[in-house]
Amino acid sequence: MEGWIALYIFMLAAFTGIEVIRRVPAILHTPLMSGSNFIHGIVVVGGMVVLGMADTTAEIVVGFIAVFLGAGNAVGGYVVTDRMLEMFKSSDKTKTQSKE
Amino acid sequence: MTPLEFIVPAAYFAAAVMFIYGLKGMSSPVTARSGMIWAGIAMLLAVAVTFFHPKVEGNYLLMIIALVSASGLAWWWARIVAMTDMPQMIALYNGMGGGSAAAIAAVELLKVHSGQVDLQPVTLLVAAFGAIIGSIAFSGSLIAFAKLQGWMRKTWRFPSQQLINMVVFGVTVLLGLIIFFAGPHPFLLVLFFGFALAAGVLITIPIGGADMPVVISLYNALTGVAVGLKGYVLEIPALMIAGIVVGAAGTLLTQLMAKAMNRSLGNVLFAGFGKADEDAVGGEVTGEMKSIDATDAAIQMAYAEKVIIVPGYGLAVAQAQHKIWEMTELLMSRGVKVSFAIHPVAGRMPGHMNVLLAEAGVDYEMIHDLEDINAQFPNTDVALVIGANDVVNPAARKDPSSPIFGMPILDVDKARNCIVVKRGQGTGFSGIENLLFFEDNTRMLYGDAQKVAQALIAGIKSLG
Numbered sequence: 001m002e003g004w005i006a007l008y009i010f011m012l013a014a015f016t017g018i019e020v021i022r023r024v025p026a027i028l029h030t031p032l033m034s035g036s037n038f039i040h041g042i043v044v045v046g047g048m049v050v051l052g053m054a055d056t057t058a059e060i061v062v063g064f065i066a067v068f069l070g071a072g073n074a075v076g077g078y079v080v081t082d083r084m085l086e087m088f089k090s091s092d093k094t095k096t097q098s099k100e
Numbered sequence: 101m102t103p104l105e106f107i108v109p110a111a112y113f114a115a116a117v118m119f120i121y122g123l124k125g126m127s128s129p130v131t132a133r134s135g136m137i138w139a140g141i142a143m144l145l146a147v148a149v150t151f152f153h154p155k156v157e158g159n160y161l162l163m164i165i166a167l168v169s170a171s172g173l174a175w176w177w178a179r180i181v182a183m184t185d186m187p188q189m190i191a192l193y194n195g196m197g198g199g200s201a202a203a204i205a206a207v208e209l210l211k212v213h214s215g216q217v218d219l220q221p222v223t224l225l226v227a228a229f230g231a232i233i234g235s236i237a238f239s240g241s242l243i244a245f246a247k248l249q250g251w252m253r254k255t256w257r258f259p260s261q262q263l264i265n266m267v268v269f270g271v272t273v274l275l276g277l278i279i280f281f282a283g284p285h286p287f288l289l290v291l292f293f294g295f296a297l298a299a300g301v302l303i304t305i306p307i308g309g310a311d312m313p314v315v316i317s318l319y320n321a322l323t324g325v326a327v328g329l330k331g332y333v334l335e336i337p338a339l340m341i342a343g344i345v346v347g348a349a350g351t352l353l354t355q356l357m358a359k360a361m362n363r364s365l366g367n368v369l370f371a372g373f374g375k376a377d378e379d380a381v382g383g384e385v386t387g388e389m390k391s392i393d394a395t396d397a398a399i400q401m402a403y404a405e406k407v408i409i410v411p412g413y414g415l416a417v418a419q420a421q422h423k424i425w426e427m428t429e430l431l432m433s434r435g436v437k438v439s440f441a442i443h444p445v446a447g448r449m450p451g452h453m454n455v456l457l458a459e460a461g462v463d464y465e466m467i468h469d470l471e472d473i474n475a476q477f478p479n480t481d482v483a484l485v486i487g488a489n490d491v492v493n494p495a496a497r498k499d500p501s502s503p504i505f506g507m508p509i510l511d512v513d514k515a516r517n518c519i520v521v522k523r524g525q526g527t528g529f530s531g532i533e534n535l536l537f538f539e540d541n542t543r544m545l546y547g548d549a550q551k552v553a554q555a556l557i558a559g560i561k562s563l564g
Contacts, residue, residue, distance in 0.1 A: 003220075006332050006340065009344075010332075013340065013343075013344035014344050014345075014348040015348070016341075016345050016348070017123075017344065017346065017347065017350075017352070018348045020123050020124045021123070021127050021349045025128075026360070026444045026469065027129070027442075027454040028126070028132065029357065030449040030455060031132060031451065032126050032127065032451075033317055033350070033353055035122075035126045035135070035136060036320060036324065036345075036346040036350055037194045037320050037323075037346075038136075038140075039119050039324075039342050039345070040197050040342060040343055040346045041143065041197055042115070042327065042339055042342045042343070043197050043201050043323075043326075043327040043339065043343070044143075044167070044200065045112075045146050045336060045338070046330045047166075048150045048153070048156065049156060049334055049336070050203075050204050050207040050334070051159050051163050051166070052153065052155060052163065053155050053157065054159060054207060056210070058286070059207050059210050059211065062203050062206045062207050063162075063207050064162055064165075065203045066200045066207065067162075067163055067167060068169065068170040069170070069196040070170075070196070070200035071166060071167045071170035071171050071174070072170040072196040073174075073193050073196040074147075075170065075171040076175070076177065076178045076189065076192070076196070077190075077194075078139075078140055078143070079175055079178035080186055080189050082136060083178070083183070084186060085136060086133075
């Protein structure tokens, strides 16, 4: 990929990341960290691509590890975040009223 | 162009949009769950189309085995774990992501060695850099997990630790450069990854439990960056965007957390509180600690007009949130006004205490932030501090020589009476003497938070 275009993508993504969470209330810091932990679980896609390209035993073993770890990141991250956010469900209404 | 050549990148694009939308949703309590569902759909979509990615030529069965087994294990463990243990689970799953990024780099570098893949010099450099970051996030997160899980209690410090860490990190970078110029020979790769993993371990072992949230958040950001860099190497923009968005958001989050603890990130990473207290622990402490038993404490609260409960790390460790809520309900049925005051870094992570109280059934209306509640302490009859220490230490206001001077604290010392539930007479994580314990209006109630709460409930009930 053209290096400069990649740099532009990185720059815009970085600003997006900062803007998206800039005004997050403190009570959501832990769920948000957990949620962003889930999102970088997308690395599993990269793991699948390298495993799909792997030929030698070493490549296959390491590629397998990449998919395994990536999938664990994605699924574990999702379940942990979901369990935390579940706690916020019942009182959604009162929370918004008291905050705003 | 075949349909697949369109569908695969289009699905990745859609996934990237949904990830950002989902993360945006997660920044408000109302939309957090739906945001998470969007992100989840994005993940499923991205994984599904990857089977048809043009570079994927085989090993489908292995892929499915890895996906299913890891998903099953991660799902199962994340389901059974207690709410109080969530922080280390984040560390564990984050470490897995970092490890995955490092493993991807390893395969790419092996491919370059065998001549099957010819990376541009810049790409090779990015691959090596991502490998270092991913490896550090992997081993560092696992150490953080082990520490929070209680498998590794000690804070390891040894002479010239900083120097050794620098050397290990320097050798890692040097090996990366050698790989860049001389080519990725497998032997060099083993050394390279070995040193990178060692660096993550060495950086993390001297950091104490109280600082772990900041460190986990930092590793979370690092994994994001590593994933973003892998996206560049593999030419998958969705990975670049998701990774870097998380990297940037995680960095900001890390700063917010460090700020709430009145520490700079450098301070967390390179100097423990252990050093700070040597010159400050001598701060004059006058008076003595006065204890109270649970029955008297129960009476004091039962006949109070207004009680503020300040939960901290000790409550989380003792898993006393349900008992405390039971006690609160008893008090409220007697007409006592009860509120909860939460310091931004109470519990094991910012926001963790809110999650725990919500789990126990505490209404949001009763939970207050530091800014909201500090003015209420002077007209409060009893402030009940449970397992919190540094966040209620008036030294932060009064003693300029204290390492925590200037840190925002909950002004429990201004309440008419203050009862501190604590396991023993020791100092908090910071090792700093807590002036609060020596105040005239403070009474110490020693014991495990769970058992004390039980005794308080019994005490209040016996009043009829």
